[in-house]
Amino acid sequence: MGIFIPGLTLVLAWILTALNVAAPGGVADDTFMDSAMRWLLFLPGGFMFLASFVMHSVFAKKTAASIGWQTNGFQYEIAFASLGFGVAGIIAAVSTPAAWLPIAVAQSIFLVLAGVNHIREMIQKKNFAPGNTIILIYDFGLPISFAVALISLGMT
Numbered sequence: 001m002g003i004f005i006p007g008l009t010l011v012l013a014w015i016l017t018a019l020n021v022a023a024p025g026g027v028a029d030d031t032f033m034d035s036a037m038r039w040l041l042f043l044p045g046g047f048m049f050l051a052s053f054v055m056h057s058v059f060a061k062k063t064a065a066s067i068g069w070q071t072n073g074f075q076y077e078i079a080f081a082s083l084g085f086g087v088a089g090i091i092a093a094v095s096t097p098a099a100w101l102p103i104a105v106a107q108s109i110f111l112v113l114a115g116v117n118h119i120r121e122m123i124q125k126k127n128f129a130p131g132n133t134i135i136l137i138y139d140f141g142l143p144i145s146f147a148v149a150l151i152s153l154g155m156t
Contacts, residue, residue, distance in 0.1 A: 002055075003066060003130045006138035009048045010145060013039035025094030033152045037100050040149060041093035044142050045107055049086030053079045068121070068129030085110065101155050108143035115139030 016023070016039050023030065023038030030038070055063045056079035064071035085107050092099040115136050121127040150156050 003134045005051065006044065006048050006135060007141065009044040010040075010138060010141045013043045014145070016043075023093070024090075031153075033149045034097065036145075037097070037104075037149045037153065038093045040142065040145050041089045041100065041103065044138065045103065045146075046086050046089035046093055048138070049082045049089060049107070051086075052082035053086060055079075056082060063131070066129060066131030067135075068125075068127040068132050081110065097153070097155070101150060104146040104150060108146055111139045112143050 014036065017032065017036040020035075023035045024042045025038055026035060056075040060075045060079075061071045064075060085103070088103045089107065092103045118132050118136060118139065121132055147156070
């Protein structure tokens with residue numbers, strides 16, 4: 001079940017936006033897409049990265065196994081990057097729109113390239129472990145969501 005959580009945070013961000021639930025850091029004149037960016041940065045771009053930090057550090061062996069990999073030092077590097085991305089995502093969510101583009105770009109580059117690596121693993125090593133395949137929803141879904149929101153806001 002845990003492998004579905006990244007994608008669920010993405011869907012939840014859009015649902016909360018559609019339901020007009022006030023986003024963290026939201027202001028009175030926020031548009032639909034302003035709210036979407038705040039939710040995207042807060043949930044999948046904030047707390048999901050913090051969860052990734054915990055999974056790749058505290059539960060390193062179990063997480064590596066779910067991806068179809070052996071645990072090693074790579075996971076701690078992913079954990080540390082995830083910690084930085086998560087904290088920055090939460091800060092950006094409650095900040096002004098000027099903070100949104102830089103963290104969305106950084107997180108998107110990280111996720112898209114991680115997704116490409118997962119696809120490479122599927123093609124070259126026939127690695128179809130749930131942690132290597134289902135995560136693609138998040139790896140590509142969050143950057144696409146950021147792009148849609150940022151373009152709609154005229155920020156690109």
